[in-house]
Amino acid sequence: MTVESVSPQSPQSPATPAAPSPELREPPLAGGAVPVLGHGLRLARDPLAFMSGLREHGDVVRLKLGPKTVYAVTTPALTGALALSPDFKIDGPLWESLEGLLGKEGVATANGPRHRRQRRTIQPAFRLDALPGYGPVMEEEAHALTERWQPGSTVDCTSESFRVAVRIAARCLLRGEYMDERAERLSTDLATVFRGMYRRMVIPLGPLYRLPFPANREFNRALADLHLLVDEIVAERRASGQKPDDLLTALLEAKDDNGDPIGEQEIHDQVVAILTPGSETVASTIMWLLQVLAEHPEHAEKVRTEVESVTGGRPVGFEHVRSLTHTNNVVVEAMRLRPAVWILTRRAVTDTVLGGYRIPAGADIVYSPYAIQRDGRSYARPLDFDPDRWLPERARDVPKYAMSPFSVGNRKCPSDHFSMTQLSLITAAVSAKYRFEQAGGSDDTTRVGITLRPHDLLLRAIPW
Template sequence: MTPDATLPPHAPGRLPVVGHVMPLLRNRLAFMQQLRDHGDVVQIRVGPRPVFVVNSPELVWEILTAQSANFNKGRLFDKLRLFGGSPLPIAEGQQHLQRRRLMQPAFHRERINSYIDTMITTAEGALRSWGHGARLDVLNEMQLMAQGVVMSVLFSTNPDRDPAQAVMNGVDTVFQAAIRRAVVPVSAWERLPLPGNRKLRTANTVLRRTVSDIVAAHRADPEAPDDLVSLLLDARDEDGLPLDDDEILSEITALLAAGSETTAVTMAWLFHELSRHPDQEERLHQEVDTVLADGPLTADRLPLLGHTRRLVTETLRLHNPAWVVTRETNVPVRLGTAHLPAGADLIWSPYAIHRDPELYRDPLRFDPDRWLPERPQPPRGAYIPFGAGKRMCIGDGFTWAEATVLTALVASRWTLRPVPGTTVRPVPAITVHPSSLHMTAEARGRAAVREAA
């Protein structure tokens, strides 16, 4: 890969231009990481359009905070519109502000602490289905577990495995279509009777039916639980009108998708890294066994799991699920020395930023201890697993709690060993997930006693 033009990275009014991105889609992670060598802002082409890649963490932070009003969410998020609605992750302007204020109570710290027992109960139910010596598709298991937690906690429902798998497959289909349509923006293809489009329509039907059933059950129950679905059903806009059905459906589906995917992918990578670093696995087991020696996991005991939390933190750095984030300029914008017109497409890669050797010492090393308080910490904008500013993920606290709970529960019962001969590589789709992660479950602790009995 060589630049099409060798322009000085900081020449006023001129940006380095790197070759057409389409032939490099199979190597897109390496491509995004290599772009930092060409300057803070680099121009590439995706299809017929120029795209500006922001490599500087300081400029990314500026986009997310001081200049956030100058940008909308951009092409990728526009492709994630479901059922004609604009859910919180893609809503803009006043609509985003109102929707975030509406949903924020469900994600307050105190409310998240109240969810811990349900998270644990749901995860324990999934873990009981594992057997000693069973070969697991770890990513799939983590997706089902994380999805079950979201549905139990926020929607007060927990479907059986087969319906849950259908929902998960539907979400994955929607995500795959979104990233494909964002990278190859030929809108006419979206209306053709192609196999991928038919599969997407089927997935949307499954998701709509599932979420509609959840909403209908809440409406029919005079004592419906005080959860996120009830919050949306009770909401009124500034004119006193309720949200329409499509808005409620799109909001619930977006939360289901976003709340499951990041945690599941993070968990899969975490247990992959533990299998490669037995010293870290042993420290995790020792910590979990010590904390749980006097009783079950509770919200009060989560702060005692310091190493467990650092494992999650480091996994979100080394294997950040977001390989690309998009924005579009609403007005002409200056970023550093770059002057961008209104309507310009921007992207950046948290995955690449988190692996930048100028920001992290030995960046490809899995080292949870780099997050010990006595260690030097990365500069502002260098660690952004959930974004920053007004558009920071509303569920970041939920995800931290969920990931810590799931890591501790799995480690207290099981050791996951890689299947010999399996090669694991990162696949950049809507998130960066492992290509194939099959592992064998070995019982430990209470699970070992149960298996022996």
């Protein structure tokens, strides 16, 4: 299994941005704007349907969000062009709200030379040849998950998915026994922080969040504990005098462009910037995978049969993952229909061009992997859950950039292989032992937040 399976190649190339010429047009205004609020209400009410409908209005469209103009790109080729062009950087409302809470000096929000240097520091920990070193932890955590569940009992998929995602990221990347206890704290804190961050992003009423309401107090407590935890992890590693070959050592030993050690704040922000995107995204995807196994028992059965034939009935391990073709395709198809990262933004650093339209310097541009990955122009029967569409002979027909859940270009997720490996391993381990049914009170409708996940997925885990 490789992540290439989720980024099919085709002869199409993105429309490379070029210097704007004065006669270039403005992109058309998307339909449905109302006075004063523009498209804001429709976007707030049903963001997924809104983003999915934009391609009807053009390849690049203008949106009015109150007084502000935002641009949206709607075709796979143009999302590739946007992500690959140096004319756009990470910025805009999403990033500003993240920076304010999580720090300005981490890799996910930095730009320019600092970002390049930081990517060089973290990249080795995510390389393909580093993965076998994480195998034992991933296996242990995947099997521990199935052992925690009592046969026939109801599984709270939200907390279980968060827990395993945080434990794997923390134990693999920041190695150390102390992580076992800390991972629990981390997962509770992160769940609260993400909930609050999304609220602050969609309802940006700054002063309201300083009032002593219970939700604000809980958010502040979780955020403070998250930062405290990171300080504790760094301090303990230093006090231990040990330098295992892991991401934390790489961060502690990193040098800036002058060859001087990087500052304490940057070390701190870097740990936060790796743990935060690393947990919510994986946790949401695990929730959707469990939901898919319950909704499509025929694929759950097929995964189980595949795992059994590949492992010969032994516990599934890291070394089996590459051979689990159908399991991997189930993971990719779940990520196509429910991409954890459903919206991405960039800001133009210069006057530039996208799809033949003028984009002014400073403009915010958005696109939705959710909309792109469900578009009938790229996929036959786009809403069907059909893992076999990722068989090599069919995957060839998928247009380039129509399936890029980890993005492309210099901001591409460093963790694509790391994530795909753990997702396949977890899917295989739980499917080998259980089939799933919705339990009473379960609500698997889509909850739109910083990521997409089911509102409250409760499943009964039934032994085969």
